[in-house]
Amino acid sequence: MSTKKWFGLALVVLALLALPLVLTSVGTAWVRITNLAILFVFLALGLNIVVGMAGLLDLGYIAFFAVGAYVYALLASPHFGLHLPFWIILPLGALFAGMAGAILGAPTLRLRGDYLAIVTLGFGEIVRIFMNNLSQPFNITNGPKGITLIDGLNVAGMNFTATHTLFGIPFTGPAKYYYVLLILLTLVIVVNLRLQKSRIGRAWVAIREDELAAKAAGINTRNMKLLAFAMGASFGGTAGGMFAAMQGFVSPESFILHESILVLAMVVLGGMGNVWGVLAGAMLLSFVPEFLRYTVEPVQQMLFGKLLVDPEVLRMLIFGGALVLTMRFRPAGLWPESRHKLEMNEEK
Amino acid sequence: MLQAVNLDVHYGGIAAVRGISFAVEKGELVCLIGANGAGKTSTLKAIARMIPSSGEIHYRDMRLDNLPSHDLIRHGLALVPEGRGIFARLTVAENLTMGAYHRNDKAEIELDLQRIFEMLPRLKERAAQVAGTLSGGEQQMLAIGRALMGRPQLLLLDEPSMGLAPLMVEKVFEVIRSVAAQGVTIFLVEQNARLALQTCSRGYVMESGEITLADTAANLLADPRVRAAYLGE
Amino acid sequence: MEIFAQQIINGLTAGSVYALVALGYTMVYGIIQLINFAHGEVVMIGGMVALTVITTLVGMGLPLPPIVLVLAGIIAAIPICMAIGYLLERAAYRPLRHAPRLAPLITAIGMSIVLQQVALLIWGRDPKAFPQIMENQSFAIGGASITSVQIAIILMSVVIMAALTWFVYRTRFGIAIRATAEDVRVAALMGVDANRTIAATFVIGAGLAAVAGVMYGTYYGITHYTMGFMLGLKAFSAAVLGGIGNLAGAMLGGILLGLVEALGAGYIGEFTDLCRWPLVDGLLVERCANGGNVVLFGSNYQDVFAFMVLILVLVFRPSGLLGERVSERA
Amino acid sequence: MSGEVLLEARNIGKRFGGVQALKDVSLTIRAREIYGLIGPNGAGKTTFFNVMTGLYPRDGGEVLFGGVPLELGTPYLVAQAGIARTFQNIRLFGNMTAIENVMVGRHVRTHVGVFGAILRTPGQRAEEAAIRRRADELLHYVGISHRANDLARNLSYGDQRRLEIARALATEPQLLALDEPAAGMNATETVALRKLIEGLRADGLTVLLIEHDVKLVMGLCDRVAVLDYGEKIAEDVPGVVQKDPKVIEAYLGAGGD
């Protein structure tokens, strides 16, 4: 890299590091909003491995998020009286989610395309329904009430829920989570970028293009698909663990189908397969609703002097409309993978 | 009957056909030969309006350029596409029915069907079979039969011999000759240049998107350039 | 036994509604390989329109017989749903004919959201009671009872399915639809206007959806702006269960799904009550005392049964029950 | 003319519903041989390929490769064992570039896994470079290096055929099975193809060839087997097969060259 590039990179890193401090001065709530956004970017990039690279349409991705969240919640809350440290349960959550991914993957290996979509969707619902109902006859998940008082992260005796002052700068709980999330985000970006340009990534694309030909060309399609499922799932699980730690509370209603669809929309809207596109898509879909929260109501008040349309309805209308219009005018996403760009140019 | 003037086809930045002009008279059997990627298929697809092109395409007294693909058969123009394009999940009979989709003369359609079964008895045997399970040659027969069901006046054929056993190739070309004998104008794209030129009256040779030779079939067969480039001599 | 018969009747009725909706999914999927997520919303709108029409007619106090009212509802709902189906195809999906595969899927999800919110704006947030105008007579068969509405739903589905099958397999236009499904470009060479056939498919599916919406409303007595989504998902599962793209499959899948849900909710709980298993009984004496129970999988897993059956079927028959069996030609 | 037996198929049977596509087909191919498989359309040639490469489950029989039974039903193991193929109806990875298609073929001979790729170890980088180099060479070899960065689906038919061969060669096969490679090529291009195949044999490969171009088959192959209705009706050197009345009747026809 040229010095100019290094300099630019250093600037970006610095800006990212300073961000929570700036945001805190506006309001810690903004750090929380940012954290949730990063979490969803992370999820979207995890899903990108499955959908974007391997072409396995997964409509139940949020299930892995749920698995990670529940593993964390059950092992670090008063529910079972267990309070294991996060560095054990976060990886454990990833592992369980990865296993869940493989378990889902195994029977669906022979399925193609849209059959897979409905099976994964079903799987997502199954996981949620189990979480929601495993309070009877034996209470495992505490059912719809969810699990409360989940331990936050705790690094070197530093509890993440409290504010700590370092070098005279106060770091609030959310700010600390921000840094952890930033590290995880960097990790998932690197993984995405590097896999894409590797033997594994190529094998995934080949399977996506023509599974039979990929088999004949010597690719163990079964293992490669399982790998994609398991990897994507373990990222989902990691995100889930972080979610549980940050929120201190999990309940099945956070893992509904709508969330899977939201994450998928992030991937596709941004530009399937392209890491930066997915990143942009996820950011967009995370922040736009926040933005709308602050604008929809005042704008209506200003224009009509009263609320004509429930802001929630308007938000949903804008969300749905945005999906439709983006696909209409940028069918390969806002920032497509070069491969798809080539594909689009052809024929009309 | 068919005339192209300055026909041009682009795929993104790639020019596949570069301003070619040619003509086919009524009742003629004309062939177009050329190397892989020369632009033969692109030419046929442009005529059949399956891809956009620039330049003029005249057919009878019409300009084809602005017609949608699905209007052509109504005007008597049929294409047997490269790779046959049969409907694999429809039965042989249904495929043939589709060929006469634009027609409303039920009784006549039935007659045509019988005629085609006579000409291609193999199809009759397999009438109720799902077309996707036919062998390659049978599929080619079906594709031609289906095109004939539309009672075309101009038939475009894209490599009808591809993938066929020698016996089948003979058979297919027999069919082509007999169709031509019935007065259908035929424009034939073929890799088997020898066979094509032996069957046709005139021929065009295409190279890298341009027509480089145009002559009677006999002359082309004798042309040393053709012999070297396409007849493997 | 009469309980069993009753569950079968419940399942058949619900399954008939699923089947009609599933047909819409399967037809659209068959022709352009699109999971039309907005299809469930079309069903919902069908129900809502019928509700509005019937309520208005009843409100006018005309002495119309109930059957006329319901027919009026259906007759109003069908063209409106068809128009929506057409608009969906025309405005949302047609521009994406050549786009990457997931683009129309996301559009479909977007349209589903938009339609739902629009319905919310028109019909409000509260569930609406569907006017109970049909004299709901019960007939006893072998201890179980079947209502006139149930009979009407089952009969109507059967008739519609038969008509549709005839249409798709026996008429020229039906064959054209199937041909387009296989290869749009080649079908065009035969003179088939792909846009017309595809639009027709949407319109037919939407018409079926309208009928299904009215059935749903009359049967359950309620409509709500969100009702289409889950119904749509289930129906889509049914279509996949039967083998997507296959009409008979959609019908079979729908009926089967209805039965699985009814019997699953009705019986699995009893089979998984640990107190009925002598082996386990000892361990759980306390909880089983006085007619207690330790049910592992009760009706709370009703939706799970449906998806489980779907997954199991696909594991053993990757292309659904009636999906094409021939493996891909290599 | 050539060495020991490389591939031996024993009593292969395959049925599709009512169609008996293969009936007790046995054949042996010797190392460095060019072996032709011909027969009328629908005789079962492609089906034989599909069974041999593990894409279709077989009803009976077995295939020995280098004396070892092939694990049929797992195509990637077949590729690993050293059999590569092309498809009659070309199956490329349409939205990958030509060179990427060939690079995919290297998959089976390379090893770096997920962690190597993520950590971008020196080993991984070296391997990746080697993959690209080899893919480049192969594109050159089949003569389409100028289209390396075009999407495979945009190549013309003939170029796609060449690309498929390059992808197959990338797996370093001992036996290369070609399903109608000359289809869609004109006589002159066929001559070039013939040179290519001869070159491959010279490099030590064994070739199994399905082809309808009788001139090519008879000129190129050391031995030819003829299938008809799923049964082997002849197997011998071209000169003999060509004169076999059964073959003439079923396949070549009176006008056969």
Add this chain to the structure above:
Amino acid sequence: GKKEEAPKPQAAAPTALAALTVKIGHVGPLTGGIAHLGKDNENGARLAIEEANAAGIKIGGAAVKFELVAEDDQADPKIGNTVAQKLVDAKVAGVVGHLNSGTTIPASAIYNQAGLPMISGSATNPALTGQGFKTVFRVVGRDDQQGPAVANYLIATAKPKTAAVIDDATAYGEGLANEVEKALKAAGVTVLPREKGTDKTVDWKAILTKVKGKKPDVVFYGGMDATGGPLLKQARELKLGAVFSFGDGACTDKMAELAGAAAEGLVCSQAGIPVQASGKKFLDGYKAKFNIEPILYSPFTYDAAKLLIAAMQKADSADPAKYLPALVASDYNGASGNIQFDDKGDRKDAEMTIFSMKAGKVTPLAIIKGGKSLTLDEYGAMNAPAPVVALAVPAAPAAAPAQK
């Protein structure tokens, strides 16, 4: 959500004699499916604050201007946490809310961390106060108070041998159903295995058919009216003859619309007293200010805000740490009756009301207080300031019964 102005430092600490602004937060869903309930809650709190401002309250010698900071949690726990943080950022002195138990429970941890007192007027899940937070209070009855109330009423009136309990698998529905089941079992009633739908179920036939086979005398359903309506209607279609009873989520006039004639005779309960029985001052004030009828929980949020203000007055400080003890020791006569907190922060002796569906309206039958069953008149006589006259108001959208 409204944008709050930049936080005033030390807003809570009375130093100057100039007018002091004290912010009180309110959170409920202001958008989405139950926005009308959220708005109702917010109105209750707003009314209390305006009344306090009009009364010219002084704290620490300074005139106080109370200000309501209203936030929207969309009934989503994720967003609930974010807006809770916003209130903490805005340095409010106390919080009224949230509406749903699902959002209140996680948010309470954030308030507790910041030392902010929080009073919910509508979250009925026992787990809220079971977390051991000293800053968490509620003025509405808990599910485990409502459950036994309705169960005991059923036991007393229907004398069931067998009961079926159904719920909608939500925190609310399941929680309430569990309490009902417990109370029924305690009274020796045989309870069938629990049946569950979802909060979107419309097809109850399979479950009801199964239940019918067991011939229960009473059926309790924990869930909302949208699902309860079809349930009831389908039950009658299947000729299931048991007495049906629902919790507060399905104790609305809407039931008559959704279930038609089948709704007649339904027994249902609500936590707290019927809106009509709330203090007259509240009722009149609410109508005067907002020009609509109170819907459901606004008397409770009204009282909650009043409680916070009263505690501040008593402690003569708006500093949470200082007025918290006063809040704990509250003994206050509000719109919803007398309020005292037990050691968990729950309301002592919360009232419950039993209703019955009569001619398409839910009509109060009895108010349960301290284990005793009172008629409305008796209750009215007990709490003089809440005259029965109030019952003459026309039906409110959700819960108001009209006097026959």
